[in-house]
Amino acid sequence: MxxxxxxxxxxxxxxxxxxxxxxxxxxxxxxxxxxxxxxxxxxxxxxxxxxxxxxxxxxxxxxxxxxxxxxxxxxxxxxxxxxxxxxxxxxxxxxxxxxxxxxxxxxxxxxxxxxxxxxxxxxxxxxxxxxxxxxxxxxxxxxxxxxxxxxxxxxxxxxxxxxxxxxxxxxxxxxxxxxxxxxxxxxxTRQLESARCPRAKHAVPVVSFIGRITAQKGPLNFVEAAQRVIAAGVSCRFVMAGAGDLLPACQALVVAHGLSEWFEFPGFLDAGAVSALLARTDVFVMPSESEPFGIAALEAIHAGVPVVISEDSGVAEVVESMLKVVHDDVDAIANAITLLISNTDMARTLAEEARNQASRLxxxxxxxxxxxxxxxxxxxxxxxxxxxxxxxxxxxxxxxxxxxxxxx
Missing domain, CATH: 3.40.50.2000 (Glycogen Phosphorylase B;)
Incomplete structure (x- = not known):
């Protein structure tokens, strides 16, 4: 092999x-x-x-x-x-x-x-x-x-x-x-069994992107959606974890939109750091332009995190309980993030259903x-x-x- x-x-x-x-x-x-x-x-x-x-x-x-x-x-x-x-x-x-x-x-x-x-x-x-x-x-x-x-x-x-x-x-x-x-x-993927980190009272929800910061993964759309979420008055933090050729462009766009205080760029994360980030994540977003499968989304699902994913992702063939969007429809991405943050019961239900569906893999x-x-x-x-x-x-x-x- x-x-x-x-x-x-x-x-x-x-x-x-x-x-x-x-x-x-x-x-x-x-x-x-x-x-x-x-x-x-x-x-x-x-x-x-x-x-x-x-x-x-x-x-x-x-x-x-x-x-x-x-x-x-x-x-x-x-x-x-x-x-x-x-x-x-x-x-x-x-x-x-x-x-x-x-x-x-x-x-x-x-x-x-x-x-x-x-x-x-x-x-x-x-x-x-x-x-x-x-x-x-x-x-x-x-x-x-x-x-x-x-x-x-x-x-x-x-x-x-x-x-x-x-x-x-x-x-x-x-x-x-x-x-x-x-x-x-x-x-x-590996099953992440560690419990979610409990958030402190009034803690700000976390929305995460984990993956290669390249055109395939849609990172610029993630930033544009974040701008709409913040502009709508939704209080949350955004984490873009990973490395790639579009990282400087994403960082520049965050600055241009005045989003620096709401964004984190921790760079490439090893398996332990990914688990730690998912443990404090409330919404995982993967707006890929093309995603034959999507292991990062599956890891988020196993960690109990509700997922917003592009409709052309392969993992969506076997896991139905995710919010699916057109990869470049930043308004739809922003609306999905806002919905999961504001409706915790829905977010919890989707996360549990998705985890059960993913257990078949x-x-x-x-x-x-x-x-x-x-x-x-x-x-x-x-x-x-x-x-x-x-x-x-x-x-x-x-x-x-x-x-x-x-x-x-």
């Missing part, structure tokens, strides 16, 4: 999702995983290596685009196309040191070229796990080199995991992915569904080539996932 990050060193939900899925696969007792990250793959590209790899990419990526750095506004990933290629070049090292394998599983575009290279080298089935696409992260300012890597890899995949139905539809519409290859396996379930996909692929391979499967039934201790196998 190729990934790019794991907690605690993460830039967003990708690492959280990978760690969660690994725990689900381990608990299934049916699969052993070697999780490879780029720290192991320290290969640096030389001009000769770069020339040699161009043939792998066919006509999808020009030589100029292959070494183009991703613009800061393109999303959370700070890597560039060259680093993704470097990971692909290290595939022979991985195969030699960590084989044999039964199949290949890759998470998001940064690892896709490595996955295709491994498939070409071994002939084994390739599973691509799409947590978000470049179009999701960057909109129309997308990096075409990344889009082309995604399209190229999806065409070579034997199976594709989408994290929501809307994510699956985008893969079909935007990338031409084959619908019969796609399975939707919803994310989950777990990493163990995601792990079992992923194992089922693995078995289906290996059965097809066995039928085609007459080879048996290496996945064992539960109880065989020899090939159970060991977390210390994770490559750091």
């Amino acid at each position: 190729f990934g790019w990050e794991l907690p605690p060193k993460i830039s967003g939900g990708l690492g959280v999702a990978c760690a969660g899925l690994l725990s689900g696969l381990k608990n299934s007792g049916q699969v052993s995983v070697n999780f490879c990250m780029p720290q192991l793959l320290a290969t640096r590209l030389t001009a000769a290596q770069l020339d040699g790899l161009r043939t792998v990419l066919d006509d999808y990526i020009s030589s100029e685009a292959m070494v183009e750095t991703i613009p800061a506004g393109a999303g959370s990933y700070t890597a560039n196309v060259t680093e993704a290629l470097s990971m692909a070049l290290a595939v022979p090292q991985v195969l030699a040191e960590h084989g044999p394998f039964d199949l290949i599983h890759c998470h998001d575009w940064l690892t896709f070229l490595a996955g295709v290279a491994a498939k070409k080298s071994t002939g084994l089935p390739l599973v691509l796990h799409v947590h978000s696409t470049e179009r999701d992260r960057a909109g129309w300012s997308q990096n075409e080199a990344i889009v082309n890597i995604e399209r190229y890899a999806l065409a070579h995949a034997d199976a594709i995991i989408a994290v929501s139905q809307q994510g699956a539809r985008r893969l079909i519409k935007t990338y031409g992915a084959q619908a019969e290859k796609i399975r939707t396996i919803y994310n989950a 777990s990493w163990d379930t995601a792990g079992l569904l992923t194992v089922t996909l693995y078995k289906d692929l290996l059965c097809l391979r066995a039928e085609k080539f007459g080879k048996g499967m290496r996945l064992q039934e539960k109880g065989d201790a020899e090939r159970v996932l060991q977390c210390d196998e994770i490559v750091k």
